Every structure is written in C-alpha cells, then in structure tokens.
Amino acid sequence: MKTKLEQEEYFYGHKGCAGCGGSIAVRLALKVLGKNTLVVLPAGCMSAVGFVYPQLCFGVNALISPFASTGAMLSGLYVGAKALGLKDVNVVGFAGDGGTADIGLQALSGAIDRGDKIIYICYDNEAYMNTGVQKSSLTPYGAKTTTTPAGDRIHGGTYGRGSTSVKKDMFDIVTAHNIAYAATASIGNIPDYIRKVEKASKMQGTSYIHVAAPCPTGWGVESSDTVAIAKEAIDCGLWYLAEYEDGEYTLNRDVKEFTSVKEYLKKQNRFKHLTDEDIVAIGCQRDKKWKSLRKKAQ
Amino acid sequence: MSRRKVDKTFKISSIKDLPCGTYGKAMQLTETMEGWRNEAPIIDEKTCSLCNWCYLVCPEGVIYQEDKKMKIDYRFCKGCGICAKECRKKCIIMEREEK
Numbered sequence: 001m002k003t004k005l006e007q008e009e010y011f012y013g014h015k016g017c018a019g020c021g022g023s024i025a026v027r028l029a030l031k032v033l034g035k036n037t038l039v040v041l042p043a044g045c046m047s048a049v050g051f052v053y054p055q056l057c058f059g060v061n062a063l064i065s066p067f068a069s070t071g072a073m074l075s076g077l078y079v080g081a082k083a084l085g086l087k088d089v090n091v092v093g094f095a096g097d098g099g100t101a102d103i104g105l106q107a108l109s110g111a112i113d114r115g116d117k118i119i120y121i122c123y124d125n126e127a128y129m130n131t132g133v134q135k136s137s138l139t140p141y142g143a144k145t146t147t148t149p150a151g152d153r154i155h156g157g158t159y160g161r162g163s164t165s166v167k168k169d170m171f172d173i174v175t176a177h178n179i180a181y182a183a184t185a186s187i188g189n190i191p192d193y194i195r196k197v198e199k200a201s202k203m204q205g206t207s208y209i210h211v212a213a214p215c216p217t218g219w220g221v222e223s224s225d226t227v228a229i230a231k232e233a234i235d236c237g238l239w240y241l242a243e244y245e246d247g248e249y250t251l252n253r254d255v256k257e258f259t260s261v262k263e264y265l266k267k268q269n270r271f272k273h274l275t276d277e278d279i280v281a282i283g284c285q286r287d288k289k290w291k292s293l294r295k296k297a298q
Numbered sequence: 299m300s301r302r303k304v305d306k307t308f309k310i311s312s313i314k315d316l317p318c319g320t321y322g323k324a325m326q327l328t329e330t331m332e333g334w335r336n337e338a339p340i341i342d343e344k345t346c347s348l349c350n351w352c353y354l355v356c357p358e359g360v361i362y363q364e365d366k367k368m369k370i371d372y373r374f375c376k377g378c379g380i381c382a383k384e385c386r387k388k389c390i391i392m393e394r395e396e397k
Contacts, residue, residue: 009359012302012374013327016357018334019378023357051322054308059325190354216378224379227355 005031005194010059016049019223021213021230022123023049024187026094029121032197033090035060038077042104043067044096045130045215046123070095070104071111074118090201092119097138098128100210101168112177112206119200120208122170125215133218137168140238141285142278143270145218150273161278162270166285170210175244180205182244186212188230192241192252212239220269229267236264237286240293251297261286301362301371302327331358335377337392341368345389352381352390 010030016023022045030037039062041047047064050057065073070093078091095104100122108120127145128134135145144150144162151160174182181203185193193211200207214230216223233239236259241252262279265271274282308328310316341352346368352361353368360371361381382390 007362009302010325012325012359013304013329013331014358015331018357018376019380020357024355027357027359028354053322054310054326054328056322056324056326059302061324222379224383226357226378227380227384 006034008035008059010035010037011050012057012059013055014049014057015052015055016045017215017217017223019216019226020045020049021187021215021226022046022094022096022125024190024226025121025123025193025211025213028187028190028194029092029094029197030058030060032194033092033119033201036086036088037061037090037092038081039063040065040070040073040077040091040093042070042093042095042099043130044094044099045125046094046096048130065093067099067103069107070099071107071109071120073107074120075111075114075116078116078118090119091117092121094121094123096128096130096136097122097124097126098136100124101137101170105173108174108208109177112174112179112208115180115205117204118206119197120206121197122208122210123213124170124210125213125218126167127215127218129215129218135163137165138170139163139165139167141166141282142265142274144273145270160273161275162273171242171244174208174210175249178247179208179244181207182210183208184210184212184240184242186230186234186239186241187214188212188227188232188234188239189241189253190227196243218270220272221267225267229264232259232264232267235259236261237290238264238282240290242293242297249293249296251293254294254297255290258286301373304328304330304373306330330373331376332373335375336394337377337379338372338375338395339370339377339379339381339390340393341370342389342391343367345387347387349386352385355380355384 011027134147142162148163183196243250304327
C-alpha cells in the first residue's frame, strides 16, 4: 500500500460493540489524517462509545456537536483554525447515516455551499443504531428495524415487510452541490477507503466520503462478519464505489457479474422475513441504480 | 511501539475532581475491555507472513507489528473474531478463554 499510515492509534479503548464497522472507519481515517486533526462528532454511535467519562478515547481534539450541526461546526472549526494561524490542520466530521441524511442534511448542504476545506465522513450503518435500530432515510428497502417491524400481523400484513422506502442517494445529493470531492467507500475495501480519505485531505474545498460500515448488532450478523458482509454488499451490487471530482464521475469498480442478492440478504437477520418477490424487487432496484451509475460514469 | 497507558487508579471521589465544563483530557483511559470477550485471538507466528491485514481490519486497533511479529494488546481486544475470519493465511485462531 502506498499510503503511509500513522503507527499511533487515535481511537483506542472505545466502548463500541465487538466487531463495530463504524469504529474501523473512524480509526483508519484518523490514522491517515494524523495528529493535527480536529474532529467533530454529532450524536451517534461514535460519540456515544468514544466519550464515556472518564474513559475518553480520542487521541486528537474531538468535539461533540448538536445533532443537526456537524457541517456548521466543521466550518466554524475551520475558520477558527485559520484565525489562529494553525497550518496543516485537517478538520473532519464523523456523522452516522441519520446525522447525515436526516438530521444534519441542512447543515451539510450549507457547509458544501461555503466550500471550506473540510472533510465530512458519513459512516453508514443503515439505521439509528445508537438508539436501538430505528429506521433512517438510508435504511434500505425491506430492512427490519424497530420502527419498521416485520410480521404478518402488523397492519394486516400491509406494512409488515420492513422498510417500505428505498435508500436515499446521499452521493447524488452531495454531487448536485458541485462539491470539490465526493466519494463512496466501504470498509469491505479498506485500501480504497484509505486512498479516498488521503485524497480528501489534499483537496482545497469541501470533501464528502460516504463509507458503508455494517453494524453486527443492528444487521443481525456475527461480529466476525462485519468486513466480509461489507465486501459482499459490493460484490452483489447493493453498494457501489464511486468518486466525483471536477464534475466528473468515476466508477471505481464496475462489477461485471453480480453475486446473488438473495444470499447476501439472507445472511442478515434484518432481511430474514423477505419473500422471493421482495428479493426480485430489490434486484430490479439494483439494476436500475447501476444503469444510471454507468451512464453517469461514461 | 508503545501502547496507550491505562490509569486504573482514576477515581472521582468528590465533585471537585470533575472537570469544570464538558471537556476532558484527550485519550484518558481508565479501564480495559478484556472482560468483554469469550474468545481470544491467537496468532500462529510460524505461518504469519506479516501482511498486516489484521492490523487494518481490527475495529479496536489492538493488533500491531513489533520486532517482526504481530502482537495483540489483549487489554482492549473484545474478541470479535474479524482478524481470524479475514486472515488470508488462516493463521489466527479464536481460543475460548476460561475464567
């Protein structure tokens, strides 16, 4: 690997569940960015597991922001660092999927509009895992959460099939702002993720990285399967690796032949209830998505 | 490489010990996590090729290379088993810990 990672651990001794995907994303990003980093964490898993007083697990300056204002606080930290004359400082925010796509979307939009040199990393575990698995707008179609339960007796079977809405496309929302750099990544492809964080740190404007980070607790997989299931999501086409820079889209991995969606879904407890029709519907959504992705990347 | 130090003697005995505001020292560790796990990873040094992949995939960051060996900081390992599953040489096994 070309990128030199720092030996030091900047996220250590945290209280995340065993096998936490989000903490892999945070830990590796901080190892790329190094000691001169200012971190903003809104309410979410990473702020909950990182700061349980007196156990404080960040080795860099880290602040907890109000839920809705990760983007605003990042801009504030950036101009604050500039006013103090601090050089070579990375300002990075780690927000979950709820803190990015639902609650913090407005502040993120404002931050991209201002175009400050900040990095916004969304670790996407596809529900509000910190509060006990509630649906967010990044929860995929069919996933069972506590607010979208599954079962024949729920609303006469009409709504008892998990999440009825499809995953919001944050990558498209962000690129529609004409952002300096945006990328999707996954902890199932770590070298690619590290390269993207490094690239983001060298950008002059705002960068956004959307990293898929499975949650063994909420997804209902073994704690040892976190990285493997993230990799499988890429292989079966339900997650994609793409980049956006200077108005150009790049598809980092154009999967020629997808592996079985059914196999991927049935490994997870949150999709156990899905019928064959549901799985066909998910396959159709995937094909539609990839058609538009390939068109854009041409 | 030195591992992070843990101050297990840290105690809040009165309100005066608490910080004056919602902040604290960076990387203040007062407890370890070995009680969280049932199984501990054991690395077979003979088959290990030092590819450092386990170091990258560990959510806790407890695996590290030192003196041409992969070492594990068992104080903070939660025994999730990602390293054993992801090891390409299959040289990490999870061993049940009896307490």
